[in-house]
Amino acid sequence: MEWRRQQLRALLALMEENKDLFIEALRNDLYKHPFESLMMEIDFVCNEIISALNNLASWMAPEKVNKGLVNLADDCFIKKEPLGVVLIISPWNYPVQLLFSPMVGALAAGNCIVLKPSDLAPNTSELIETLIPKYMDSECIRVYPGGTEEASELLEQRFDHIFFTGNPNNGRAVMAAAAANLTPVTLELGGKCPVYVDSNCNLEVVAQRIIWGKLLNAGQSCVAPDYVMCGYDIQEHLFEKMKIAVQKFYGDRTGDSECYGRIVNDQHHQRLKSLLSRQKATYGGLIDDSQRMISPAIVIDVKPGDPLMEEEIFGPILPLVPVNGPEEAVEIINNREKPLTLYIFSHNKRLVQHFLSETSSGGVCINDTMTHVALESLPFGGVGESGMGHYHGKFSFDTFSHHRSVMWKSLALESVNSIRYPPYTEKNLRKLQWLMKKTLKRGGVLSFLPFIILGVFLLICSLDADSYF
Known part of the structure; x- marks a missing residue:
């Protein structure tokens, strides 16, 4: 967690200490007014970073899941893990926001990142290429500038996730290249x-x-x-x-x-x-x-x-x-x-x-x-032609995380677990079906009935009272 916090703080410092440079680059590339540059680009990203820092511990915490009677005594949870090395390809229209906003989620999730800014916003791209090595961990975060040829070279490499923002035609090309390595993609596209x-x-x-x-x-x-x-x-x-x-x-x-x-x-x-x-x-x-x-x-x-x-x-x-x-x-x-x-x-x-x-x-x-x-x-x-996948806030963290399923069982209560072992019998099958069968939810006092039944069942099994069945 500490590396993630360090990198998020470093990215926040990069944004805050170079606001004037970003404003100038955006003005040169797109003639954006400083009001728009701050509102839609710089401050937008800073708020995403601050939110990630404020919530990182809860996002990373194992997520407990609902359990049925069979697994009531087990510890079952989802562990959030980094995907690995991810590629983020951004467009030219919001060259700060659309590169750094997904980057916040990728950092919070603990990934190494390759950033591909757009060559159609050359001043902003050059500034990003200059600043990233000064602030970020160069062993884990790299900028790969250039145009279509360089993007094609990147897509030939194997990544653990590709996040692309652009038009649907280029999105199809990214998805086709990712398919060669079975790389999952997030496509943020457009439409009317x-x-x-x-x-x-x-x-x-x-x-x-x-x-x-x-x-x-x-x-x-x-x-x-x-x-x-x-x-x-x-x-x-x-x-x-x-x-x-x-x-x-x-x-x-x-x-x-x-x-x-x-x-x-x-x-x-x-x-x-x-x-x-x-x-x-x-x-x-x-x-x-x-x-x-x-x-x-x-x-x-x-x-x-x-x-x-x-x-x-x-x-x-x-x-x-x-x-x-x-x-x-x-x-x-x-x-x-x-x-x-x-x-x-x-x-x-x-x-x-x-x-x-x-x-x-x-x-x-x-x-x-x-x-x-x-x-x-x-x-x-988006959905359909306008894209697949989503991000912002915790949704970015989840996009760049592997949700690893974990079931942690005890080696006790073997008399209960043994009913699933061969040789198979009708008696054990009835026990398992009764234990695993789902029922429609009931309200009021009846909602506690399954827990009462489970307690009775475990007691019976521990006494090996087969006659009850």
């Missing part, structure tokens, strides 16, 4: 995260919360709202409130705002330009190639088969898809791959429950966007 807005909401508040979540990091977030479904009767009103929210947050000239990010590189910038050329923005969508800046674009009257609905947008373009009520919205969601997050805005609890029961997604956030990610007591992860 839908939003449904009910007509009973305060649309000013709804618009602000959607626009905030959509335009964080210029829309380059795996849990960003990808498209918004609402009734035909409120689409225009919601659209107007969204325009007001954009202007309130970033002013009339988004490109001049210090709070608005940039597209990570020219390839992604051109991809987003192509989307806007195929489906013109109703509002915004101004393009500055020299800065890789695309102003917030809102497109109304989008249909499920339109170009903007073909793939995850991953940028500052927001389609509004009018629907004829919640049933059509549920149908649109279910006709697509399972999203990483579903967002619902409504005061109607029955409607919310309908979405929860009739759809599937990695997570759900009701009446807000993005904020569920910051609550470490909720597991974060």
Whole structure:
């Protein structure tokens, strides 16, 4: 435990003592405002580390399990053990959070770690490569920089677990490479995260919360709202409130705002330009190639088969898809791959429950966007095309731990244990079946009946009173 605490404290010192350097690197890579860099990256990781330090002893403690009559005298528990050497591959959009957050869980679980930061955030990657050897145990924690070629070389090696964050296509490649060594994987992928807005909401508040979540990091977030479904009767009103929210947050000239990010590189910038050329923005969508800046674009009257609905947008373009009520919205969601997050805005609890029961997604956030990610007591992860496995808080620790089953029996009471030995008899079979049979739970005093019966049984067996059976 002491090594784990030392490494977690060292990682905390790395983050706290180099905040300004991380802020500068993130500004250079993604034009992130210090507010976003601290809130969504640096402080996020620091809080994860502090939580792990505060809870490490309880996480590591053997976990007692429920036992039946047969094993009542045995000591049965789950022992949490390190998996071994794990590989963490992070993307470029949140290059601090998405590398170090899973690393916290891997350290808490006692693993050796190979870190593969993204080459598409070169300033942040170079800073991480410089700082890790200065603070961390270099025999157990290494950084492996580079691009696609270096990632492919890493995946040829045998690891005890691979944790990958990225898009589904690359996730498939990681999973295929891991299969060669039967290496388990956690895949944190993405997808088109839908939003449904009910007509009973305060649309000013709804618009602000959607626009905030959509335009964080210029829309380059795996849990960003990808498209918004609402009734035909409120689409225009919601659209107007969204325009007001954009202007309130970033002013009339988004490109001049210090709070608005940039597209990570020219390839992604051109991809987003192509989307806007195929489906013109109703509002915004101004393009500055020299800065890789695309102003917030809102497109109304989008249909499920339109170009903007073909793939995850991953940028500052927001389609509004009018629907004829919640049933059509549920149908649109279910006709697509399972999203990483579903967002619902409504005061109607029955409607919310309908979405929860009739759809599937990695997570759900009701009446807000993005904020569920910051609550470490909720597991974060996808389902189906949006990923497999989950992390944050104790869920990270469990992801990087082997849950070893332990049953510790006594060498006493051999007269009881001997009924399972050959030569087999009908009498011993009846004893075992009676002892092992499960029954439906009863309430009240009857719930103690099995323990009374067990006491009587052990007494009978110790006296070898076969006549009772």
